[in-house]
Amino acid sequence: MDLTIRGLSKSFAGTTALHPADLTIRQGKFTTLLGPSGCGKTTLLRMVAGLETPDEGSIAIGEERLYDRDARRNVPAEKRGLGMVFQDFALWPHMTVFENVAFGLRTGRRTQDLQSTVMQALAKVRLENMAQRYPHQLSGGQQQRVAFARAVVTSPRLVLFDEPLSALDASLREEMRVEMLSLVRDLGLTALYVTHDQVEAMSMSDEIIVMQAGRVLQTGTPEQIYNRPDDAFVARFIGRSNWLNPGEDERAQGVLPMFRPEHLRWEPVNGAACRTYDVEVLQSSYMGDRYEIHMQAEGQRERWTAYHHSRIPSGSRMNVHLPLQRIHRLSTKL
Numbered sequence: 214m215d216l217t218i219r220g221l222s223k224s225f226a227g228t229t230a231l232h233p234a235d236l237t238i239r240q241g242k243f244t245t246l247l248g249p250s251g252c253g254k255t256t257l258l259r260m261v262a263g264l265e266t267p268d269e270g271s272i273a274i275g276e277e278r279l280y281d282r283d284a285r286r287n288v289p290a291e292k293r294g295l296g297m298v299f300q301d302f303a304l305w306p307h308m309t310v311f312e313n314v315a316f317g318l319r320t321g322r323r324t325q326d327l328q329s330t331v332m333q334a335l336a337k338v339r340l341e342n343m344a345q346r347y348p349h350q351l352s353g354g355q356q357q358r359v360a361f362a363r364a365v366v367t368s369p370r371l372v373l374f375d376e377p378l379s380a381l382d383a384s385l386r387e388e389m390r391v392e393m394l395s396l397v398r399d400l401g402l403t404a405l406y407v408t409h410d411q412v413e414a415m416s417m418s419d420e421i422i423v424m425q426a427g428r429v430l431q432t433g434t435p436e437q438i439y440n441r442p443d444d445a446f447v448a449r450f451i452g453r454s455n456w457l458n459p460g461e462d463e464r465a466q467g468v469l470p471m472f473r474p475e476h477l478r479w480e481p482v483n484g485a486a487c488r489t490y491d492v493e494v495l496q497s498s499y500m501g502d503r504y505e506i507h508m509q510a511e512g513q514r515e516r517w518t519a520y521h522h523s524r525i526p527s528g529s530r531m532n533v534h535l536p537l538q539r540i541h542r543l544s545t546k547l
């Protein structure tokens with residue numbers, strides 16, 4: 214069953230954390246709330262969890278209302294059937310790994326087969342040998358796996374993740390990204406995942422909800438968001454973007470023309486109408502698999518980036534070619 218959010222909003226003493234939002238989180242899918250710090254992601258997640266009371270609107274799973282202001286309905290957090298994984302893991306330091314995972318089952322009085330249910334959850338995250346350890350005896354990655362096991366041991370119908378990888382260092386974060394996604398898939402979970410990291414969002418999600426300043430700007434698959442951003446902020450926030458001077462028509466329409474770095478060509482393109490620009494190369498940055506070439510095009514206000522297989526000396530002047538069909542014209546909603 215899908216999670217349906219209608220007209221949900223929340224303010225804190227004058228700050229609007231979330232303007233009225235309508236969202237559908239589809240069952241069995243991995244959905245990510247993506248946006249910069251302070252845009253309202255955690256507030257939205259906590260309202261779904263029942264840890265924060267909305268000002269207006271409703272939250273439902275299928276036909277079951279979890280929150281409905283007009284109907285004065287507000288199901289308490291522990292009765293919503295959800296699992297939650299936090300950024301700081303939030304494990305009980307005085308409890309063993311086993312007891313941390315068992316906690317939700319005990320408080321929910323679901324202690325039948327407790328031993329085997331907990332051990333199965335620990336086996337899924339490959340920690341069955343560490344059941345008797347305490348959290349401080351585990352690495353950050355292992356602690357996060359305990360937090361994951363604890364969230365899924367109650368067989369929740371939806372698992373909420375709030376920046377679960379951001380406390381880990383970069384290489385571990387990448388490893389855990391792959392591991393966490395395959396766990397979510399193997400267990401057939403529905404995930405609602407919060408992050409400010411666009412790479413995390415792009416690589417893990419079936420669906421991304423891009424937020425800025427308490428508003429939803431765009432919803433779509435990673436491919437849709439990247440290839441067809443429908444807002445200038447979305448294009449800037451996800452992937453690299455190069456901005457062209459707007460023409461008179463574009464200025465009148467209030468749109469900004471933009472293209473992605475990989476679409477700038479070093480040779481004319483046969484059969485595709487192109488614009489050609491005279492550019493000066495400012496710098497080549499080696500990225501291992503390619504060079505990022507930073508350049509200034511004659512008469513253009515913004516600097517651009519493009520990709521090349523070899524270094525180009527700074528100060529080189531050359532022509533570059535941009536297929537017209539690669540130019541997106543974007544408005545700004547905010």
Ligand SMILES: Nc1ncnc2c1ncn2[C@@H]1O[C@H](COP(=O)(O)OP(=O)(O)O)[C@@H](O)[C@H]1O
Nearest residue numbers: 225228229230249250251252253254255256257
């Ligand atoms: N308990 C609170 N009291 C006051 N303001 C809050 C509270 N929680 C969040 N906010 C404010 O609401 C906005 C959104 O915060 P948050 O949902 O935490 O954003 P994000 O998770 O995207 O970083 C911010 O301006 C934040 O300062």
Ligand SMILES: [Mg+2]
Nearest residue numbers: 251254255256
């Ligand atoms: Mg947050």
